[in-house]
Amino acid sequence: MSWDDEVCIVSGDNRAWQQGDRPSTVIELWCRSRAGHSTLLLVNGLRPYVEISDPKSDGSSGDPEFLGNVSSTRDVQGEPEPTGMKLSQDGVTRPHYRVYVKDTTKVRSVRKALSDSGWRVTSADILFVQRLLLDLDLGPHIRASGEVLWTGDRAPEAAKTAETTDPSVAEARIREVGGSGIYPVDMILSCDIDGLERAEPFPAPFVTLSFDLETSIATNHILCAAAVVDRAGERTEYPIVGEENEIMERLTQVVRSEDPDFITGYNIDNFDLPRMEERSEFIDTESEIARASLLGWGRVPLNESEAKKGWRKPGRLFPNREQNRVWTIRGRIPLDAWWQARQTLRPQRESLRYVSRLLWPDDEEMQKMDIDASKMDEEWAARPDEVLDYCVRDTVLPLDILDRLQSVARKEALASVSLTTVDIAATSTTSRWIDSLVIRMADRRGFAVPNTNQGPRKQDKIAGGYVHEVEPGVEPWVVVLDFKSMYPSIMISNNICSTTLVRDGSEDSSHSVSPTTKTRYISREERLGLVPQLLEGLMDSRDRHKAALAKANEEGDEAEAFLQDQLQYAVKILMNSFYGVFASNFYRFTHPSLGASITEWARHNIKGIISRVETDGYDVVYSDTDSIFVRAPVDSGAPMNRPEEDADLEAWEGAKQTTLDFGDSLAERFTREGAELEFETALSSFFSHGAKKRYVGRVVWPREEMMIRGYEVRRTDSFQLLSSTMTDMFEMILDGDTLAAVDMTKGVIDRVREGSVDPAQLVISRSCKGKWDSKKNEWDFSVYANPDGLPYVRAAKQRIAAGLQFTPGMKVGYVVTEPDEGDKKLGVRAWLVDEVGGDPPEYDKEYYAGRLAKSLGRITEAFGWDEKNLLKGTRQSSLFDF
């Protein structure tokens, strides 16, 4: 029976098989259909290949003589096919040939053999799934038509036939097209590449499973587990108890039967998944297929060949982590709620309790902590039911966190705009997203695709953005202007690309020449660069999504507005990633000159504007890379803060209007083709203590708010009392009331000295690295030159000693106490109150008073009150008595 459906590709892989006597490679695409069915597509019809060219060719002669030898190279299939003239990385256009390879596992050896015999091999490091999307110009959302091979219980009724519901018939048919058996999905289709076409993006109804383990501190074994599945908003809970092997088997059954696209949990990357792996190896060292019943979470058939170890790789059934990096679970996407929360919220502390409190401050049920995780064995023995409840709650929270952060929708949108599978968008890096767009266009426009540079290449750093000196003190009425997408605009307007870089030293008046190093790029009329063309396309598409968003809002179509907003945001993220990738030294389409030229133009542009503004007699207060802060021509007598009395309001409104007009006029004056200077915000006052990247401003347009950049307030390694005191201080300073600021600060320092401050206000937290030493069975902090010299490493060690989880990279909270006896270093006590309760430690009064005085004193020094002055303590209330 044939079938036709719109689906979103979650993930893909490929497997080699024999079609009669012909070696073939089938591509597996794990998808979620628009209607919610999990669908596996087995796609045939694409053969793996690489491209070759003769590096000695200058492009004028015909085929090189040794082309005849290529087909006899080991693992090469058939004769090379000419693919026409292509521009090589060295700037020469020469003939290229496509060489088919027997299967994807042989690409490495063929690449080596061909380059040993004098060929330049290109397009030779692209994953085969990605090759499918590139060659067919597909994104994650596709329309697929093919033959139904298997239908499970949840498959659409209309697709079910006697054949497709009979496992033995289905399995035989699946193997005929290269599949490995019955995959744990709703339905399986066999497709030809002609049966795939791109579809408009739609929100796929993904299924997410969250899980959590409670484990013994004494023996590491699993006490109980829980899983919760979210299927289109409907949740099913699975509390699991029993012997350890039974727990793991049950959890694996849940994964295989519920068949989720995403697998989440809190800290699964660093705790639950490694623990599962360790326990599965401990329980079943006999055979891999036996272990698969414990941890066969991969979306592949449960059979011997999928369980079998490959060359330095476990079978596809098992979750796998390569070189201590992200986990892969074949056909699914591991998405750690901790990592998502950390990236989007940047919480000061990172425990699940703390993050829940941040997101749902009023919901006590979500924050309830009635189990002492550091005494898990005792808790489990005394009250297993409560422990199980606690475990279930900790699986529900990650789902709520992902919902709140819209993590899944964001990944899908990013996949959609970068034209990759959702797993690449979710778990891979910027260079892969960009690869997807750049290689696609290179193929279409006849540019050879060089391989990614191998190995660490030490290289001089390129110069970055320009940062203007900032004077200490308050400035009234300031406008802030920003270049819109500065780096992308520069790349577009100067046609900066590895395909346009002039490499042969020639000079032509049409060239675009960089301001200082005089790097040359050919004009866009002669040849539009690959990257400039892509960026222009992205800018246009962002404008289109924004327009569609506005239209949807107007029509009250919330779902469409949400989708368009996700898409425009994803385009922004993607555009901003381009510069970084092209300024790196490993990316395939880079040259050291590219990154350097971009920043050169950026510095040149911004400095040019600064000097013209200054020549006109205005004060440039600050500038960083793409922004400029200018004092508006407002009368010095005008009020900075909005007056209480209506009568005085006029002067304030007038000053504001003058500022707005000034901002508009600057934007208009300095905007030119390819460099749009936007009037971003108007400030009624601006303050810095005189350090770059540190300032505050009172925004009066387009919203009213306080803007704080760089200061401790924004840093997670500050402590709450410092952040809140500094924020209060800034309010007063921006109001012009510096005396009140100093007085208030002294009051806070006095209270700290008295010891009457809640220690929760004094928790400092910093991330701490480390790796598990499985030989010594302990944590290893040797990444640090002197681990015990670092307060946060000491705090991490205390956490571990207390029986609490430590996860590398996670923030560790601590309070500074008086130094331990005979020690000059700070005293440190890990902050465990969030997790285990108990009494907080006694803080070091002088340390905290000193740190407040130092940080706040830096600021008040702008008014003549230094650190020592603040520490003197006595409040100057008399100042207010008059």
Added chain:
DNA sequence: GCCTCGGAAGTC
């Protein structure tokens, strides 16, 4: 006790 330096983290 004062100063400088380097390691490390964090932010823009």
Added chain:
DNA sequence: CTGGGACTTCCGAGGC
């Protein structure tokens, strides 16, 4: 191995 550099701050170590 798998986006960049500029900049500030904190802490401990070590010299004098």
